[in-house]
Amino acid sequence: MSPVSGRAWRTAAVLLPAGAAVAHIGPAVTWLPGVRLLLFPGLAGTGRPRHVALTFDDGPDPESTPHFLDTLDVLGVRATFFVVGEHAVRHPELVRETVRRGHELGVHGWTHDRPWRPAFARDAAEVARTVRAVHGLTGRRPRWYRPPYGILTASRWRAARRAGLRTVLWSAWGRDWTADATPASVRARVAADLRGGGTVLLHDSDHHSAPGCWQATLAALPAIVQDCWEAGLTVGPLRDHVPDGAGGRGRPDHRPSP
Template sequence: MQTLLLWLFYLSSFYAFIPGILTRIFGFRVFRRGTGTNEFALTFDDGPDPLYTPRLLDLLKQYDMKATFFLVGSHAEKHPEVVKRIHHEGHLIGIHNYVHKSNWLMRPVTVRKQVKRTDDIIYTITGERSGYYRPPWGIVNLFDFAKNTGCRIILWSSMFNDWRSKIGADKLTQRMLAKLRGGEVMLLHDCGTTMGANPDAPEQMLIALERVLNAAEQKGMRSIRIDDMMAKESKAKARKLSPLKRVMVSLWLLWEKVFHAVFALETVSPSDPMLHFRKRPFAGKTVVMEDGSRLEKGDEVLELHFDNKKLFEIGSRSRSEVQLAIKMIRAVQNDLPSLANMVLERPEFKDVKGLYAVTMISRGPEQFGFHVMDLPRGLFASSTRLYLKLLLSVIHPKGQARLKEGSQMMEPKMLMMPVDVLIERYAEKKTQVQPPKEEPQQLQQEQMGDLAVASASQGM
């Protein structure tokens, strides 16, 4: 009997207590706090409540603040009009199980069903699914670590016992004001009908919250949704290089110098390098472009390579993908006219038939005059795909995260431009290059970010 009890203790510790310690103390595999100085996150559990939630929404609207509501599915099912209003007024909706029951007391399959049922209710009401989950009392089990729910687990950095009415509005206000700072994720409750809560407790919470929102407004602070806070956190981390990332970038840029020396690459604008190139015979199969131009095996081409140091610097300084895209457009525009003049003026380029590069993008370069074509399948395509994905993870400001987005775009493509098009569009003696009219709209943001790693270090 003693041995059985001991085994039950070990099992329960492994299933529940240890995961609880890892999440609540160390923040393992959960989001519980952001960064920044002027933004915090208000989160509300256990609703919606037909009396208190509409009053809360009125208060948030008055101060132009956004919040995140973790809904109990059975409550949402009874009050769809309140759920619809939460969604309509721009707040984020998360899941708080179908019934307010601890995950320690449920099997993994039961937790998963609770989350799915609640998500289905939210989808039926709002037309959108939720990818955010807060387990009741913040209690997780072992299988929640394995993404049993399929959602991102959200906890908190401060809570105030506001589910008890005896705390009173004054003491609650003091506690909240003490935690009013950037990056804070505040846990509050807009419903008092769950086990252990007082039915009238949200009344005290609303009084205290109005005072806190007024103080936040005076300090120039605002409450934002959890997904917005997470997005800002992700961008901040992307701009901060870890020691390992610094080493990777340094080694990669060293390799690029060696590659340039071995293959004698020339630089279009040495004072501000962006495009590098080399003349070489085209080694692929015959390519027929949309305008009827043909590129045969053995034809002379200029193989383009982008300057990865410059691209990394652009990515590191860019505050967004749009800004990165615009900087990329300007950098390419600056170099193509100089390259066109080189082709016109230098005798060794008189037999060049066109420009050639390998890229990860699927559209965008067309506005520069390039034709985008699939890379023929084979060993070269496979090795190029591997190389460019590795380069993308090192150079792109979003790093590995970019590899998990838009997988349909992550295929190497050939960029081709007939030399006549290069000269006609870009040579100063012919036609000056005109900036695209809709830079950010025409170039999809992630795709222009991928242009930063467009050319492979192998030839056809």
């Protein structure tokens, strides 16, 4: 082998792993709201123009999730809960109760880990495992996937597609996982990006957040829904948000009296 060829092989040996890493983590750029909304509106959860999809991550949590279910019952609103598989199998009755009350479930991974290294086989297995768990517990196959931390990688995107799931992130969030979150701050952060056709991200658990932060979210929830109604927007799960979904509850004319 000539010196030139040797250098070429050594360069390729360096560039190929680097290229693989870029290919793996490249889709994570969709975490940026501007990029997501402009280039990937479907991934941002853009749906019916006069509807807002209400979604919750990180549950189920027996300490906090029942409070959200009760509040949503009072509001007459249904939502999509993206569950972590290992939590779902620990609390099967809570999973079933969530569905019994009219909400839908999405997949948030088997665990809530950060996906920095390529792991196609592991990601495919864990997403499929969560799908099987949800289906087995409820008799309903989930349709949606949201990666932990909203960090989408090539392997997780591929795993979701292989499992027949549609990946959906969000267009508005409450930044409700922080220790300094308050009901006012959560409401204000959602309101800053609230628009018809958008998807709102909140959390019904502090499993992977600051302890107790779910209480700020819970306290803000009625005001967030009221803000949607006052803007003439319906509120509901993702199944009612996509163009081929059926209409559902949470219409302004169904809201309770103040």
